[in-house]
Amino acid sequence: MTDAVFDKIGASLHTRPEHPIAIIKDAIYAYFDAAAASRGAAGPGKTAFTKFDGLHPVVPATANFDEVLVPADHVSRSPNDTYYVDDATVLRCHTSAHQAATLRSGERAFLVTGDVYRRDSIDCSHYPVFHQMEGVRVFDQAEWEAAGLPDGTALAEKELKGLLEGLAAHLFGPAAETRWVDAYFPFTHPSFELEVLFNGEWMEVLGCGVMQPAILGNAGLGGEGAPAVSAWAFGLGLERLAMCLFQIPDIRLFWSADPRFTRQFKAGSMASRFKPYSKYPPCFKDVSFWVPAAGLSENDMCEVVRGIAGDLAEAVTLIDAFTHPKTGKSSACYRIAYRSMERSLEDEEINAIQERVREALAEGKGVELR
Numbered sequence: 484m485t486d487a488v489f490d491k492i493g494a495s496l497h498t499r500p501e502h503p504i505a506i507i508k509d510a511i512y513a514y515f516d517a518a519a520a521s522r523g524a525a526g527p528g529k530t531a532f533t534k535f536d537g538l539h540p541v542v543p544a545t546a547n548f549d550e551v552l553v554p555a556d557h558v559s560r561s562p563n564d565t566y567y568v569d570d571a572t573v574l575r576c577h578t579s580a581h582q583a584a585t586l587r588s589g590e591r592a593f594l595v596t597g598d599v600y601r602r603d604s605i606d607c608s609h610y611p612v613f614h615q616m617e618g619v620r621v622f623d624q625a626e627w628e629a630a631g632l633p634d635g636t637a638l639a640e641k642e643l644k645g646l647l648e649g650l651a652a653h654l655f656g657p658a659a660e661t662r663w664v665d666a667y668f669p670f671t672h673p674s675f676e677l678e679v680l681f682n683g684e685w686m687e688v689l690g691c692g693v694m695q696p697a698i699l700g701n702a703g704l705g706g707e708g709a710p711a712v713s714a715w716a717f718g719l720g721l722e723r724l725a726m727c728l729f730q731i732p733d734i735r736l737f738w739s740a741d742p743r744f745t746r747q748f749k750a751g752s753m754a755s756r757f758k759p760y761s762k763y764p765p766c767f768k769d770v771s772f773w774v775p776a777a778g779l780s781e782n783d784m785c786e787v788v789r790g791i792a793g794d795l796a797e798a799v800t801l802i803d804a805f806t807h808p809k810t811g812k813s814s815a816c817y818r819i820a821y822r823s824m825e826r827s828l829e830d831e832e833i834n835a836i837q838e839r840v841r842e843a844l845a846e847g848k849g850v851e852l853r
């Protein structure tokens with residue numbers, strides 16, 4: 484893990500009321516509070532959601548993967564995708580990492596918000612740290628019987644879809660068009676994605692579904708001899724919502740301390756629309772190399788760039804790749820776009836950074852520069 488990522492731990496953007504990530508979080512919390520309060524018959528105590536904002540992002544790999552039934556060969560387990568602290572410990576790659584332990588602690592309806600970490604490519608909507616919210620709610624048999632539904636799955640799916648459609652309307656306005664798409668997640672069955680029509684395009688806003696009985700069973704719920712239960716779960720990304728709703732064009736801005744950014748948002752107000760304070764030109768630099776025998780993934784490449792250039796790296800794009808017919812060696816050419824949100828960059832500064840990137844690739848990753 485580079486310092487650039489390590490330094491983000493504890494920043495806790497989602498608990499700073501004036502920060503756009505926290506503003507979206509609070510709007511979603513308010514929606515779920517209102518939904519729970521309006522469910523008169525079941526009693527507010529029963530459906531109020533407990534909120535967790537401070538769970539630590541360093542978690543056992545078992546919590547991040549096994550306890551939510553992520554298969555042993557799933558790509559997300561690869562050190563190319565997830566940051567491992569050691570063999571048995573990771574920086575959570577999703578807030579689903581807290582489902583099982585929170586159920587075991589006795590919670591039956593909860594929302595968990597936190598920073599999550601993924602090794603990824605670099606562009607305006609991908610950053611190694613972002614924020615998710617997880618929601619879970621457990622039902623007992625009396626609830627689906629009272630609702631006149633045949634089983635727990637039917638109630639979970641019905642309530643889940645109703646609540647999340649309501650959430651989309653709460654965030655995007657009552658006229659927002661939404662649609663459900665079938666999906667696959669290891670933790671739920673059936674699974675769905677909710678899409679919202681935004682600026683003429685269908686945008687995925689969350690994943691959700693009916694929780695796998697094994698997750699409940701491992702938490703001591705349901706299963707043989709125990710009273711029947713059912714549950715729904717969802718997970719959503721807060722940056723994506725904030726970028727759409729506040730018209731924030733680049734994910735790096737969330738980390739900016741520039742008052743020209745931070746002053747544009749107010750705690751509790753969803754009405755802000757980001758006004759760009761200036762647009763400085765990007766500076767493009769290409770780097771070509773022979774890929775070492777051990778390989779070098781795009782995620783590795785981006786980690787090197789992010790580690791050296793920090794938030795000056797705006798995009799990294801593979802612009803050319805080929806394999807030499809005789810030697811069998813692979814060549815790659817990446818174009819790096821450098822741009823600051825705050826100031827114009829001097830050529831000298833970027834040349835020095837590019838030189839350090841080249842050195843780090845040659846010395847740290849064993850590429851043969853061309």
Ligand code: DAH
Nearest residue numbers: 577579690691692716717718
């Ligand atoms: N953990 C998923 C992700 O990061 C999101 C998600 C999907 C969470 C479905 C859920 C769920 O709880 O039911 O992509």
